[in-house]
Amino acid sequence: MQRLYFDHASTSWPKADGVIEAMTDFMRECGASASRGGYAAARDAGALVARTREALARSIGADDPRCISFHGGCTAALNAAIHGLVPNVVGRGREVITSAVEHNAVLRPLRSATSRVGADLNVIPCDDDGLVDVSRLADAISERTRMIALTHASNVTGMVQPVTEAGRVVADHNAKRDPSNQIVLLCDAAQTFGYLPVDVSSMGVHVLAAPSHKGSGGPVGIAMLYVHRDWHALIEPTVQGGSGHDGLAGEMPKEMPGRLEPGTQNVPAIAGWNAALTRYSPDPDGMLRLATYMHDGLRNINGVRVVGGRGELPIASLDFGPQLSPAEAAAILDAEFGIEARSGYHCAALVHECLGTQADGTLRLSGGHGTTMDDVDRVIAAVQEIAQEL
Numbered sequence: 001m002q003r004l005y006f007d008h009a010s011t012s013w014p015k016a017d018g019v020i021e022a023m024t025d026f027m028r029e030c031g032a033s034a035s036r037g038g039y040a041a042a043r044d045a046g047a048l049v050a051r052t053r054e055a056l057a058r059s060i061g062a063d064d065p066r067c068i069s070f071h072g073g074c075t076a077a078l079n080a081a082i083h084g085l086v087p088n089v090v091g092r093g094r095e096v097i098t099s100a101v102e103h104n105a106v107l108r109p110l111r112s113a114t115s116r117v118g119a120d121l122n123v124i125p126c127d128d129d130g131l132v133d134v135s136r137l138a139d140a141i142s143e144r145t146r147m148i149a150l151t152h153a154s155n156v157t158g159m160v161q162p163v164t165e166a167g168r169v170v171a172d173h174n175a176k177r178d179p180s181n182q183i184v185l186l187c188d189a190a191q192t193f194g195y196l197p198v199d200v201s202s203m204g205v206h207v208l209a210a211p212s213h214k215g216s217g218g219p220v221g222i223a224m225l226y227v228h229r230d231w232h233a234l235i236e237p238t239v240q241g242g243s244g245h246d247g248l249a250g251e252m253p254k255e256m257p258g259r260l261e262p263g264t265q266n267v268p269a270i271a272g273w274n275a276a277l278t279r280y281s282p283d284p285d286g287m288l289r290l291a292t293y294m295h296d297g298l299r300n301i302n303g304v305r306v307v308g309g310r311g312e313l314p315i316a317s318l319d320f321g322p323q324l325s326p327a328e329a330a331a332i333l334d335a336e337f338g339i340e341a342r343s344g345y346h347c348a349a350l351v352h353e354c355l356g357t358q359a360d361g362t363l364r365l366s367g368g369h370g371t372t373m374d375d376v377d378r379v380i381a382a383v384q385e386i387a388q389e390l
Contacts, residue, residue, distance in 0.1 A: 001338040004375060008214070008368030009155050009191060009315050010342055015276070016217030016369075022275035023219060023268045033264050045267050052274040053257070056224050059277065060208065061199035067232075069225045069257035070265055074190045074211035075105040077225035080260055081186060081207050082106070082149075084235040086113035089184055090146045095120045097140050098149040099132045100350035101161060106149050106188050107349060120144070126354045129309030130157035134165040141173060147184050152198065153191040156348050156355070156362065157308030158291060158315030160196070163187050167204020184231060190214060195313060195368075197282045200226055207231065212269065217369060218276035222269035225260065232256045239263075280369055290314035290367050290376065297380035298365075303387040307355050307362050314371060317346075317355075317362035318383065323390045326363040333363075337382040341365050 005013050026048070032041035034049045049070070057065040071077040090096055096114055098106065100123055114121045122140055126132045132150065141148075148170060153160045163185075170185045177183075186207040189198050194215025200208055206228040212218030227235055237252040241262030246253055253259050295310040298318065307317040320329055326343035333339040345352055345361040352358040365379055 004337075004339045004378060006339055006341045006365050006367060006371075006375070006379060008371070009158075009313075009346070009364060009366035011213045011220060012215070012217045012368050014370065015219065015272075016279035018275040018279060019218055019272040023272040026268050026271040030267075032267075034267050036264070048274065049265060049267060049270055052270050052277070055274065055277050057226075059198070060193075060210075060226060061201045062226055063201075064229060066256050067226050067229060069227070069260040070270065071209075071223050071225055071260075072221060072266065074188070074209050074223040077209035077211075077223045078105045078188060079109045080238055081209060081225055081227065081235070082109040082113050083238045084260070085147065085184060085186075085207070085231065086110075086119065087117050088234045088236060089231070090114065090117060090119045092118035093144065094146045095122055095142065095144040096147040096149065097122045097124060097137065097145055099123065099137070099151070099161070100125045100354050101130060101132055101154045101156075101159075102149065102151050102348070102350070103155055103188060103190065104347045104349055105190070106151065106186075110149060119146075123350060126154075126351060128355060130154050130159040130307075130311070130351060130355060131309065132161050134162040134169065137162075137166060138169045141169070141183070143181075145173075145183055146181070147186060149186040149188070151188040151191070153196070153311065153313055154308070154348070154351065155191050155315070156317050156346050156351050156364065158191070158311030158313035158366070159309055160192070160312045163205065164203045171204050182230075191313060191315075194280055195282060195287050196284050200228070212273040212276065215280070215282075215368070216273060216276045217280045218273035219269045222266050222273055227256065227260075229256075232259070235260070237262065283369070284312065287314055288312050290371055290373075291316075293373060294365070294367070294376045294379070297376065298383060301380070301384045301387050303390055304383060307357055314367035314376075316365045317357070318365070319357055319362055320387070320390065324386070325360045327360070329363045329386060332386055333382055337378075339379055339382055
């Protein structure tokens, strides 16, 4: 039985061509720490990090690569942003607005950070398609609002959220506010970066996090955080350590990105990501074709509910009802059909209340860059066979 990987919303597989070779080549041929020495190999490692930083800045429309910092994963990047900004930007008695669609990598640090400073966290629900109404978000903004956190796309439904529209709303509010009372818009682009166009300027986003290992097709263990220069002076480093320069200073550098990059960087992973960026590019038309084909086929199967609307990403969450739990369905797909998919809540704690799947979560099927229509046909046929046996 040929293995069919259908869990790309968790991580991509196989990785983009050249990723493994770039990582192993770096470890064999260079292996030095970046910015930790003046010898040739250390300079080469530093140059690789700089090239990747510049490529990432270009890929999201950032005009200054110093706005990009590297972190150990998208969760680490989001934590650095949220815990680094909330104390200075939000503060006691103020408010953060977020949505029920968010991943726990946003929700949990937001709860922790706002609780610590005595700020409120206002969660806007989504509709039963899994989409946040931007007018409802706009109506929730008050004089106390200092941060809005909105994911670019749901990892449960694949629905792209109205981040650009939210960016325009925030820009309108900020134009009328004092510079000391601006709203920061934070976006989690974990599901979209590498699959769909991401442009921080046109989206009006001030802070954005994205990983290497999903749409980019790169390795795990490395992610980027974009912070607009207007917020550089306000973000506090949440981890301190060596920074490769100013070794006698008692605190982290004031300048970005070094302010948020303590310790030895994961240069092998950065090398892999750099290679992946040359192999994959956003493919919104291809992703939409896959998503439409998959949803159309699955929605024609009796006895299975496709949860939420059809989004721009090839992600579909299924509910078989009380006859079959998502965990049982995933086990059958794996054992009898060789199809690997994920069951459960997908680390998105609140969206299931809006979708009516809080009892057991969903069976999530998610494709990626290498997914073909034949792969989708195989998945649809397997789900149909399972449904007929219920």
